[in-house]
Amino acid sequence: MPRGAVIGLGMIGRHHARLLQSSPRARFAGAVDPAGDRYEVVRDQTLVFGGLDELLASEPPDFAIVAVPTEEHLPAVRVLAEHGVHVLVEKPLAANAAAAAELIEIVERAGLHAAVGHVERCNPALLELRRRVKAGQLGEVFLIATERVGPFPDRVRDVGVVKDLATHDLDLVQWLGRSPVELLAAQTQHRMGRPHEDLVLMTGRLASGTSFNSVVDWLSPAKVRRTRILGERGMLVADTLTADLTFYANGHVVSEWGASQALRGVSEGDSTRYALSRREPLLVELEAFLDLLGGDPEAGVVSLREGLDALLAAEAALESAASGETVRPMSRQPTAG
């Protein structure tokens, strides 16, 4: 059974540690955090280390979940790769695309298994949404719209809302649309007096021709996590906070001009809320990573390349907001630092 460790026992790391300790498919090898186990999640406190060197000193783990602040992802992966440790790296993959490209190079050179933690892909409502869209329930897809707003999580210091939150949406629109972002225009705002942006509006088009738009901020008093996909037969709406999925069918306006113009004028049809089996997304993500370690080529993980694509799109959004221009993320290929 593979031995796994968690690097960074903060807001998300504590959940990784909880799940790893109770996993029947992996053994808990310890956790690293210079601030200790503030959330008291580690059962055996002798397995809490102040630094990576202490964890690696005795018997290095087989894999590690990297949940340190974003700017620390690359340095942590560099050390883990030197010890042959496979890595599941939290999103965003790194602080910028160049660092992400370097991280990928290090992992590939070391021949390690790796994935990035775009955990929204493991949300039951989004998994079912994607399955239904792929099965053609909506017919031709016109638009993917996402909303990810809420209060500011005071602990995020090193990046703005685009890299910290909107990378979720930029990954989701490419995954749900099964096509890369071709065009992107964005606006940002800085309302909290911090160096980084706290609101972004993004509008764009996938290479498939599907339009998308995303509203992401740290300025809203209530948390909203909604993804809506509109097509010729109606729309599917996923609420990832409640893991709910609802289908709103187009009604049919009888056209005086004859049946051939049925699409002319959509009206409200029936709506259906689906009963979903709800499994914790972080657990589904851990199981997919363990499948990867077990050699399953179909393991449902998010690859480091896809993590880089989300970061490239995020940097394109910041460039567009700064220049006022529409940009093409795919033409941006970072060179390792």
Ligand SMILES: NC(=O)c1ccc[n+]([C@@H]2O[C@H](COP(=O)([O-])OP(=O)(O)OC[C@H]3O[C@@H](n4cnc5c(N)ncnc54)[C@H](O)[C@@H]3O)[C@@H](O)[C@H]2O)c1
């Ligand atoms: N997938 C998601 O939905 C999701 C949600 C939240 C955060 N994240 C990502 O997870 C990462 C951590 O975010 P967080 O919200 O848990 O932050 P956090 O500040 O709550 O926790 C980070 C922890 O890392 C520790 N740390 C700092 N440097 C370290 C080092 N060199 N070695 C070991 N530990 C170190 C800190 O003491 C802190 O306890 C970020 O990259 C963030 O973007 C992802």
